[in-house]
Amino acid sequence: MKSARWLVVLMATLFACSEGPRPIVPGDSAADAQGRADVTAMDVSIADVVSMDSVATDSGTSVEDGAGGSDAAVVGDGEAGCGTTVASPPYSDRVTNQEFTDPPMCTGCPEPFAELNELDVPMLPESSTSISVSGTSRGATQCEWFVSNSSCGHTGGSIATDFEGTGRFAATIPVFCGTNVVRLVCRNDRGARVIVRRLEGTRCTGRDLRLTLSWDEPGKDLELHLLRAPRALNSSTDDCTWFTCMAPTGLDWGVVGDGTDNPRKDIDNTGSFGPENIFLDRAAAGTYYVMVEHWSRSGNPSTADIDVIVRERSVARLRRTMFARQFVWNVGTITFPEGRFTPVDTTQDCNASWMSTSRGCDLPLP
Numbered sequence: 001m002k003s004a005r006w007l008v009v010l011m012a013t014l015f016a017c018s019e020g021p022r023p024i025v026p027g028d029s030a031a032d033a034q035g036r037a038d039v040t041a042m043d044v045s046i047a048d049v050v051s052m053d054s055v056a057t058d059s060g061t062s063v064e065d066g067a068g069g070s071d072a073a074v075v076g077d078g079e080a081g082c083g084t085t086v087a088s089p090p091y092s093d094r095v096t097n098q099e100f101t102d103p104p105m106c107t108g109c110p111e112p113f114a115e116l117n118e119l120d121v122p123m124l125p126e127s128s129t130s131i132s133v134s135g136t137s138r139g140a141t142q143c144e145w146f147v148s149n150s151s152c153g154h155t156g157g158s159i160a161t162d163f164e165g166t167g168r169f170a171a172t173i174p175v176f177c178g179t180n181v182v183r184l185v186c187r188n189d190r191g192a193r194v195i196v197r198r199l200e201g202t203r204c205t206g207r208d209l210r211l212t213l214s215w216d217e218p219g220k221d222l223e224l225h226l227l228r229a230p231r232a233l234n235s236s237t238d239d240c241t242w243f244t245c246m247a248p249t250g251l252d253w254g255v256v257g258d259g260t261d262n263p264r265k266d267i268d269n270t271g272s273f274g275p276e277n278i279f280l281d282r283a284a285a286g287t288y289y290v291m292v293e294h295w296s297r298s299g300n301p302s303t304a305d306i307d308v309i310v311r312e313r314s315v316a317r318l319r320r321t322m323f324a325r326q327f328v329w330n331v332g333t334i335t336f337p338e339g340r341f342t343p344v345d346t347t348q349d350c351n352a353s354w355m356s357t358s359r360g361c362d363l364p365l366p
Contacts, residue, residue, distance in 0.1 A: 086314040089146035089154050099195045108190035110140035124201040129266045134170035137193050140186035143169045149176035151312035157214030158273045172267050174277040177204035206312040208283040214274040219302025224276040227289040233365040242268050254284035283336040290331040293360050299325050310339045326351045330366050
Protein backbone atom coordinates (compact mmCIF):
# COMPACT_ATOMS: atom_id res chain seq x y z
CA MET A 1 0.00 0.00 0.00
CA LYS A 2 1.21 3.48 -0.74
CA SER A 3 0.81 4.60 2.87
CA ALA A 4 3.33 1.90 3.78
CA ARG A 5 5.50 2.93 0.85
CA TRP A 6 5.49 6.52 2.03
CA LEU A 7 6.55 5.42 5.51
CA VAL A 8 9.43 3.32 4.17
CA VAL A 9 10.62 6.12 1.91
CA LEU A 10 10.32 8.67 4.70
CA MET A 11 12.34 6.48 7.09
CA ALA A 12 14.97 5.89 4.42
CA THR A 13 15.19 9.63 3.89
CA LEU A 14 15.48 10.31 7.54
CA PHE A 15 18.31 7.75 7.91
CA ALA A 16 20.56 8.77 5.18
CA CYS A 17 4.28 -11.36 -20.27
CA SER A 18 1.65 -11.05 -20.21
CA GLU A 19 -0.71 -11.12 -23.11
CA GLY A 20 -0.11 -8.33 -25.58
CA PRO A 21 -2.51 -5.44 -26.15
CA ARG A 22 -5.66 -6.38 -28.01
CA PRO A 23 -8.31 -4.25 -29.71
CA ILE A 24 -11.63 -4.47 -27.88
CA VAL A 25 -14.35 -5.40 -30.33
CA PRO A 26 -17.43 -3.14 -30.23
CA GLY A 27 -20.00 -4.91 -28.16
CA ASP A 28 -17.64 -5.76 -25.29
CA SER A 29 -19.69 -3.48 -23.08
CA ALA A 30 -23.17 -2.00 -23.04
CA ALA A 31 -21.66 1.41 -23.72
CA ASP A 32 -20.69 0.27 -27.20
CA ALA A 33 -24.37 -0.06 -28.04
CA GLN A 34 -24.54 3.72 -28.32
CA GLY A 35 -23.30 3.49 -31.90
CA ARG A 36 -20.16 5.53 -31.31
CA ALA A 37 -18.75 6.47 -34.70
CA ASP A 38 -15.07 5.96 -35.51
CA VAL A 39 -13.17 9.19 -35.95
CA THR A 40 -10.39 9.99 -38.36
CA ALA A 41 -6.72 10.44 -37.53
CA MET A 42 -5.35 13.94 -37.22
CA ASP A 43 -2.17 14.27 -39.21
CA VAL A 44 -1.19 10.67 -39.88
CA SER A 45 -2.84 7.48 -41.03
CA ILE A 46 -3.71 5.03 -38.26
CA ALA A 47 -4.37 1.43 -39.25
CA ASP A 48 -6.77 0.75 -36.40
CA VAL A 49 -9.09 3.61 -35.52
CA VAL A 50 -11.18 2.12 -32.79
CA SER A 51 -13.56 2.85 -29.95
CA MET A 52 -12.96 4.64 -26.65
CA ASP A 53 -12.38 1.27 -24.98
CA SER A 54 -9.75 0.12 -27.44
CA VAL A 55 -6.12 0.37 -28.41
CA ALA A 56 -5.96 3.55 -30.47
CA THR A 57 -2.69 3.02 -32.31
CA ASP A 58 -0.58 0.22 -33.70
CA SER A 59 2.74 -0.34 -31.97
CA GLY A 60 5.40 1.70 -33.73
CA THR A 61 2.95 4.18 -35.23
CA SER A 62 3.53 7.79 -34.24
CA VAL A 63 0.71 10.23 -33.65
CA GLU A 64 1.05 13.99 -33.59
CA ASP A 65 -1.18 16.39 -31.75
CA GLY A 66 -2.38 18.27 -34.79
CA ALA A 67 -0.38 21.40 -33.99
CA GLY A 68 -2.48 24.33 -33.03
CA GLY A 69 -5.86 22.64 -32.86
CA SER A 70 -7.56 25.21 -35.08
CA ASP A 71 -10.04 22.54 -36.23
CA ALA A 72 -11.01 21.53 -32.71
CA ALA A 73 -14.72 20.99 -32.29
CA VAL A 74 -16.76 22.84 -29.68
CA VAL A 75 -18.18 20.57 -27.01
CA GLY A 76 -21.66 21.61 -28.06
CA ASP A 77 -21.03 20.16 -31.51
CA GLY A 78 -20.40 16.68 -30.08
CA GLU A 79 -17.06 14.97 -29.76
CA ALA A 80 -17.60 12.63 -32.72
CA GLY A 81 -16.44 15.29 -35.19
CA CYS A 82 -13.20 16.08 -33.44
CA GLY A 83 -10.90 14.22 -35.80
CA THR A 84 -8.70 12.65 -33.13
CA THR A 85 -7.43 9.07 -33.24
CA VAL A 86 -9.62 8.08 -30.29
CA ALA A 87 -13.37 7.72 -30.68
CA SER A 88 -15.83 9.55 -28.50
CA PRO A 89 -17.02 8.34 -25.09
CA PRO A 90 -20.56 6.97 -24.71
CA TYR A 91 -23.44 9.44 -24.85
CA SER A 92 -21.22 12.08 -26.42
CA ASP A 93 -24.24 13.53 -28.22
CA ARG A 94 -25.57 14.65 -24.82
CA VAL A 95 -23.80 17.88 -23.86
CA THR A 96 -26.31 19.82 -21.75
CA ASN A 97 -27.29 19.24 -18.13
CA GLN A 98 -29.68 16.30 -18.09
CA GLU A 99 -30.43 12.90 -16.57
CA PHE A 100 -31.95 9.92 -18.37
CA THR A 101 -32.09 6.13 -18.55
CA ASP A 102 -30.97 3.80 -21.31
CA PRO A 103 -33.31 2.36 -22.51
CA PRO A 104 -35.61 5.39 -22.15
CA MET A 105 -38.43 3.32 -20.65
CA CYS A 106 -36.55 1.17 -18.17
CA THR A 107 -38.21 -0.80 -15.40
CA GLY A 108 -35.60 -1.70 -12.82
CA CYS A 109 -32.86 0.67 -14.00
CA PRO A 110 -30.78 2.36 -11.28
CA GLU A 111 -32.71 5.06 -9.45
CA PRO A 112 -32.14 8.83 -9.93
CA PHE A 113 -28.80 10.22 -8.80
CA ALA A 114 -28.68 11.78 -5.35
CA GLU A 115 -26.12 13.67 -3.25
CA LEU A 116 -24.12 14.80 -6.29
CA ASN A 117 -23.30 18.20 -4.86
CA GLU A 118 -19.89 18.36 -6.57
CA LEU A 119 -21.56 18.42 -9.99
CA ASP A 120 -24.11 21.08 -9.11
CA VAL A 121 -21.72 24.03 -9.21
CA PRO A 122 -21.61 26.52 -12.10
CA MET A 123 -17.85 27.03 -11.89
CA LEU A 124 -14.99 24.82 -10.78
CA PRO A 125 -12.56 26.25 -8.23
CA GLU A 126 -9.76 28.27 -9.79
CA SER A 127 -6.92 26.20 -11.27
CA SER A 128 -8.69 22.90 -10.56
CA THR A 129 -7.07 19.89 -12.19
CA SER A 130 -9.35 17.31 -10.52
CA ILE A 131 -12.64 17.06 -8.63
CA SER A 132 -14.04 14.61 -6.12
CA VAL A 133 -17.35 13.06 -7.14
CA SER A 134 -19.60 11.04 -4.86
CA GLY A 135 -23.27 10.16 -4.65
CA THR A 136 -25.77 7.36 -5.03
CA SER A 137 -27.82 5.71 -7.75
CA ARG A 138 -29.70 3.04 -5.83
CA GLY A 139 -29.73 -0.32 -7.55
CA ALA A 140 -26.53 0.30 -9.53
CA THR A 141 -23.90 -2.42 -9.45
CA GLN A 142 -21.22 -0.59 -11.45
CA CYS A 143 -20.58 3.05 -12.38
CA GLU A 144 -18.29 4.76 -14.89
CA TRP A 145 -17.11 8.33 -15.40
CA PHE A 146 -16.24 10.22 -18.58
CA VAL A 147 -14.84 13.75 -18.98
CA SER A 148 -14.58 15.69 -22.26
CA ASN A 149 -13.29 19.16 -23.06
CA SER A 150 -13.89 21.64 -25.87
CA SER A 151 -10.67 20.72 -27.73
CA CYS A 152 -11.29 17.06 -28.56
CA GLY A 153 -9.84 15.63 -25.37
CA HIS A 154 -11.61 12.94 -23.37
CA THR A 155 -10.92 10.26 -20.81
CA GLY A 156 -12.83 7.92 -18.52
CA GLY A 157 -12.81 4.94 -16.22
CA SER A 158 -14.77 2.91 -13.66
CA ILE A 159 -15.77 3.91 -10.14
CA ALA A 160 -15.81 1.69 -7.07
CA THR A 161 -19.50 1.05 -6.34
CA ASP A 162 -21.29 -0.50 -3.38
CA PHE A 163 -22.56 -3.86 -4.64
CA GLU A 164 -25.10 -4.30 -1.82
CA GLY A 165 -27.77 -2.25 -3.54
CA THR A 166 -27.20 1.24 -2.17
CA GLY A 167 -25.52 2.32 -5.40
CA ARG A 168 -23.08 4.51 -3.48
CA PHE A 169 -19.93 5.53 -5.36
CA ALA A 170 -16.99 7.90 -4.95
CA ALA A 171 -13.96 8.86 -7.03
CA THR A 172 -11.54 11.67 -7.76
CA ILE A 173 -11.47 12.37 -11.49
CA PRO A 174 -9.37 14.71 -13.65
CA VAL A 175 -10.79 17.81 -15.33
CA PHE A 176 -9.55 19.99 -18.16
CA CYS A 177 -9.03 23.71 -18.39
CA GLY A 178 -12.12 25.61 -19.51
CA THR A 179 -15.30 23.75 -20.43
CA ASN A 180 -15.81 20.20 -19.18
CA VAL A 181 -18.69 17.83 -19.85
CA VAL A 182 -18.83 15.19 -17.11
CA ARG A 183 -20.92 12.08 -17.68
CA LEU A 184 -21.63 9.49 -14.97
CA VAL A 185 -23.09 6.16 -16.09
CA CYS A 186 -24.43 3.74 -13.47
CA ARG A 187 -25.64 0.29 -14.56
CA ASN A 188 -27.33 -2.89 -13.49
CA ASP A 189 -28.65 -5.85 -15.46
CA ARG A 190 -31.71 -3.87 -16.57
CA GLY A 191 -30.01 -0.83 -18.06
CA ALA A 192 -28.20 2.40 -17.26
CA ARG A 193 -28.87 5.72 -15.62
CA VAL A 194 -26.84 8.62 -17.00
CA ILE A 195 -26.27 12.13 -15.73
CA VAL A 196 -24.59 14.86 -17.77
CA ARG A 197 -23.16 18.01 -16.24
CA ARG A 198 -21.38 20.88 -17.97
CA LEU A 199 -18.80 22.51 -15.72
CA GLU A 200 -16.71 25.59 -16.44
CA GLY A 201 -13.12 25.70 -15.23
CA THR A 202 -10.29 28.20 -15.36
CA ARG A 203 -9.56 29.30 -18.92
CA CYS A 204 -6.09 28.49 -20.19
CA THR A 205 -4.15 28.00 -23.40
CA GLY A 206 -4.06 24.25 -22.83
CA ARG A 207 -1.63 21.82 -21.23
CA ASP A 208 1.04 20.22 -23.37
CA LEU A 209 0.52 16.74 -21.91
CA ARG A 210 -1.88 14.82 -19.76
CA LEU A 211 -1.82 11.08 -18.98
CA THR A 212 -4.72 9.33 -17.26
CA LEU A 213 -4.47 5.70 -16.15
CA SER A 214 -7.42 3.53 -15.08
CA TRP A 215 -7.81 -0.19 -14.46
CA ASP A 216 -10.22 -2.93 -13.42
CA GLU A 217 -11.17 -4.33 -10.02
CA PRO A 218 -8.57 -7.18 -9.92
CA GLY A 219 -5.73 -4.71 -10.31
CA LYS A 220 -4.66 -3.53 -6.86
CA ASP A 221 -2.63 -0.34 -7.12
CA LEU A 222 -1.19 0.44 -10.52
CA GLU A 223 1.39 3.23 -10.65
CA LEU A 224 1.75 5.83 -13.42
CA HIS A 225 5.17 7.29 -14.32
CA LEU A 226 6.36 10.07 -16.63
CA LEU A 227 10.13 10.12 -17.14
CA ARG A 228 12.57 12.44 -18.87
CA ALA A 229 16.18 11.74 -19.90
CA PRO A 230 18.23 10.09 -18.44
CA ARG A 231 14.96 8.24 -17.85
CA ALA A 232 15.68 5.96 -14.90
CA LEU A 233 12.48 4.40 -13.55
CA ASN A 234 11.89 5.51 -9.94
CA SER A 235 14.58 8.18 -10.15
CA SER A 236 14.07 10.87 -7.53
CA THR A 237 14.77 13.63 -10.08
CA ASP A 238 13.77 12.28 -13.50
CA ASP A 239 10.59 10.30 -12.79
CA CYS A 240 7.29 12.01 -12.01
CA THR A 241 5.41 9.51 -9.84
CA TRP A 242 3.93 8.94 -6.36
CA PHE A 243 6.95 9.82 -4.22
CA THR A 244 8.37 12.67 -6.32
CA CYS A 245 5.54 14.55 -7.97
CA MET A 246 2.54 14.88 -5.64
CA ALA A 247 3.55 18.25 -4.21
CA PRO A 248 1.91 21.35 -5.74
CA THR A 249 5.21 22.35 -7.35
CA GLY A 250 5.93 18.91 -8.84
CA LEU A 251 9.50 18.22 -10.00
CA ASP A 252 11.72 21.09 -11.14
CA TRP A 253 12.16 20.25 -14.82
CA GLY A 254 13.01 22.57 -17.69
CA VAL A 255 14.05 26.04 -16.58
CA VAL A 256 15.16 25.98 -12.93
CA GLY A 257 12.67 27.83 -10.76
CA ASP A 258 10.02 28.06 -13.50
CA GLY A 259 6.95 26.16 -12.29
CA THR A 260 5.17 26.18 -15.65
CA ASP A 261 7.40 23.44 -17.08
CA ASN A 262 7.21 21.15 -14.04
CA PRO A 263 5.25 17.87 -14.19
CA ARG A 264 2.67 17.14 -11.49
CA LYS A 265 0.79 14.11 -10.34
CA ASP A 266 -2.52 15.24 -8.88
CA ILE A 267 -4.42 11.93 -8.54
CA ASP A 268 -2.91 8.81 -6.97
CA ASN A 269 -4.80 5.62 -6.09
CA THR A 270 -3.84 2.51 -4.16
CA GLY A 271 -6.76 0.16 -4.84
CA SER A 272 -9.00 -0.90 -7.70
CA PHE A 273 -10.05 1.15 -10.72
CA GLY A 274 -7.91 4.28 -10.27
CA PRO A 275 -7.59 6.74 -11.85
CA GLU A 276 -4.09 8.19 -11.71
CA ASN A 277 -3.27 11.43 -13.49
CA ILE A 278 -0.08 13.27 -14.48
CA PHE A 279 0.04 16.56 -16.36
CA LEU A 280 2.66 18.91 -17.76
CA ASP A 281 1.57 22.45 -18.60
CA ARG A 282 4.53 23.32 -20.79
CA ALA A 283 6.94 20.63 -21.91
CA ALA A 284 10.59 21.51 -22.46
CA ALA A 285 11.98 20.19 -25.75
CA GLY A 286 12.96 16.54 -25.56
CA THR A 287 11.60 13.01 -25.22
CA TYR A 288 9.38 11.85 -22.38
CA TYR A 289 8.70 8.21 -21.44
CA VAL A 290 5.39 6.82 -20.15
CA MET A 291 5.51 3.72 -17.94
CA VAL A 292 3.17 1.87 -15.56
CA GLU A 293 4.00 -0.46 -12.66
CA HIS A 294 1.59 -3.08 -11.31
CA TRP A 295 2.51 -2.47 -7.70
CA SER A 296 0.45 -5.10 -5.94
CA ARG A 297 2.11 -8.09 -4.30
CA SER A 298 -1.17 -9.99 -4.14
CA GLY A 299 -3.44 -8.59 -6.84
CA ASN A 300 -4.51 -10.62 -9.85
CA PRO A 301 -3.58 -9.80 -13.45
CA SER A 302 -5.31 -6.60 -14.50
CA THR A 303 -6.68 -4.85 -17.56
CA ALA A 304 -5.37 -1.29 -17.68
CA ASP A 305 -6.19 1.63 -19.96
CA ILE A 306 -4.16 4.78 -20.48
CA ASP A 307 -5.28 7.96 -22.24
CA VAL A 308 -2.60 10.10 -23.88
CA ILE A 309 -3.76 13.69 -24.35
CA VAL A 310 -1.45 16.15 -26.09
CA ARG A 311 -2.31 19.85 -26.13
CA GLU A 312 -5.80 19.05 -24.90
CA ARG A 313 -6.52 16.58 -27.73
CA SER A 314 -6.80 12.80 -27.31
CA VAL A 315 -4.14 11.10 -29.42
CA ALA A 316 -4.29 7.52 -28.10
CA ARG A 317 -5.92 5.11 -25.69
CA LEU A 318 -3.93 1.93 -25.12
CA ARG A 319 -5.10 -1.16 -23.27
CA ARG A 320 -2.94 -3.82 -21.61
CA THR A 321 -4.69 -7.08 -20.69
CA MET A 322 -3.38 -9.72 -18.28
CA PHE A 323 -1.02 -7.12 -16.80
CA ALA A 324 0.65 -9.18 -14.07
CA ARG A 325 1.71 -7.95 -10.63
CA GLN A 326 5.19 -6.46 -10.37
CA PHE A 327 5.47 -6.18 -14.12
CA VAL A 328 6.24 -2.86 -15.82
CA TRP A 329 4.37 -1.64 -18.89
CA ASN A 330 6.45 0.51 -21.24
CA VAL A 331 3.62 2.49 -22.85
CA GLY A 332 5.52 4.77 -25.25
CA THR A 333 7.25 8.10 -25.77
CA ILE A 334 6.18 11.67 -26.46
CA THR A 335 8.56 14.14 -28.10
CA PHE A 336 8.23 17.91 -27.87
CA PRO A 337 7.90 20.45 -29.36
CA GLU A 338 6.34 18.21 -32.05
CA GLY A 339 3.91 16.63 -29.60
CA ARG A 340 4.48 13.24 -31.23
CA PHE A 341 3.40 10.09 -29.40
CA THR A 342 5.05 6.78 -30.37
CA PRO A 343 3.69 3.63 -28.68
CA VAL A 344 6.09 0.95 -27.46
CA ASP A 345 3.54 -1.28 -25.70
CA THR A 346 5.75 -3.92 -24.11
CA THR A 347 5.98 -5.33 -20.58
CA GLN A 348 8.85 -6.60 -18.46
CA ASP A 349 8.87 -8.87 -15.42
CA CYS A 350 10.36 -7.07 -12.40
CA ASN A 351 9.52 -9.59 -9.65
CA ALA A 352 13.19 -10.45 -9.13
CA SER A 353 14.19 -6.78 -8.88
CA TRP A 354 11.43 -5.32 -6.76
CA MET A 355 11.69 -2.87 -3.87
CA SER A 356 15.38 -3.05 -2.98
CA THR A 357 15.02 0.75 -2.87
CA SER A 358 11.48 0.60 -1.40
CA ARG A 359 10.16 2.37 -4.48
CA GLY A 360 9.12 -0.46 -6.80
CA CYS A 361 10.99 -1.84 -9.80
CA ASP A 362 14.74 -1.40 -9.63
CA LEU A 363 15.62 -2.47 -13.15
CA PRO A 364 17.33 0.21 -15.27
CA LEU A 365 14.20 1.02 -17.32
CA PRO A 366 13.24 2.02 -19.90
